Amino acid sequence: MKHLTLPLLAVLALCGFKPFAPPRADPGPVSLSIVDRDQDLELPTYPHRGQRWVAGRQGHPYAVRLRNNSDARVLVVLSVDGLNVITGDVAAPNQTGYVLDPWQSADITGWRKSSQEVAQFVFTDPGRSYAGRTDRPDNIGVVGIAVFNEARRYVALARPAPPVARSGSRVQPQPQASETADAAMSSAKTTGSVAAAPAPALGTGHGRREQSYSGSTGFERASTAPAQRLDVRYDSERNLIARGILPARLPHRDAGPQAFPESFVPDPPGYGGR
Template sequence: MKRLILPLFAVLVLCGFRPMPLPHTPAGPVYLTVIDRDGDGALRAYSDGDQRWIAGEKGHRYSVRLRNASAERVLVVVSVDGLNAITGQVAAPGQTGYVLNPWQTADISGWRKSSEEVAQFVFTTPGRSYAARTGRPDNIGVIGMAVFTEAGAIARDLSPAVERRRSLAGGPAAPAAPPAPAAAESAMADSATRSAAAAPAQRLGTGHGARETSRVRDTAFERASSTPVQQVELRYDSAQNLRARGILPAPTPRPDSAPRAFPSQYVPDPPRDSRLR
């Protein structure tokens, strides 16, 4: 088994990030934050039942920031719009992922094109998303990660990394959940149908943006289990749609722009006419 490792100059940049408030306490070792690279930085996550949402802005580049808050190396399989961010395959937990050292933070800024480059993640319309353009639009609007711990103790590197498995189909599948009673299954289906009918049409997807340098190399990582110790999904859409869903509050009304009889207390001087001498 192999993984990819970022070189030292990239590690120094990653380690230079200033500490920032963590968006939530995960049920596992890794924090996931989405960073708006053309905006104000970390995007706030809003809860809606058992889902978490962020509001993106069309045309803005973003990165997925991963922080390993444990004292052990971990493997993180990153999914964007249902696709593996390294291979472009329909995402599954058993695939290639990024390996983080203890306490390591790394920004995943795009679809990996080679060991030298990525194509930037950028918020765009669903029809222009990478998933739609490659004929796989079913999971547009979600960012996810599956986290694995390491089997045994091996020599530690000083850089974040990407694990590349020789066999993507290796390991037993996770046990299936017990079947739900027919009545409960019918109720869940009715609820899902009502939610789908009430939800506004998705306005954002993730595009295949400009290339940028992101150098990596292979290394080894053995998973302690074939099932992840942590799995996270983060939904995203436009702020307009999040307000329509009731997730974001309505915007503050603008002050009345109608004409007023007394807009000021005193009469100002008129502009000086340059023709008058």
């Protein structure tokens, strides 16, 4: 299946996703989170200087979880390490993406290889990441979305039927609702720089293939500018500590023998007397 790149129509619909409840309170119609698939855990986010960070683990596959918190369809353009996850091109908001139906959620688990398969997203070192191996390492360490609202469709008023025929007004065909999906965007600019930040320890690899079905659907964007831009940055736990995003863990110290442990004297084994 050829993925179109026209700014008004280029979308995919993912198959097999169900509505979710309750919606999250993230600003904008779509919420974005990272799921460690080995742990089946939605990774906690840590705010820092206007950015949101998660700590990934080397070798773990992950998914980008998208939730549409609105009652209307949206187009989501999804970018990983600055690359469009459907086409592999350097990401831009006007590219192809996925469509999310109202109140639906979708886990995007990899780089799309066809309408039936993806190559898993896997946390790996930057040199082995897909962006690094294709000589496009500038934006390693960020997952982003650009979200577009759907244009309102003009529905003509039904003309009154002639008095003799009295035929009913013709019902306008309604667009067919697509199943859950998501979208890709260019990575957003850094809100604040971090002094002496370590080099990224993690990127996203091109992992093993797995089944993931999608189909084509029509979508007309309400505007050329996205209604929402959202980023989540990721790195290793060690680097997040070095950046000051996570507190340093204090080493566990053995207290050793205590002269006054504040407890009563227990009976020795086998003691039966009084």
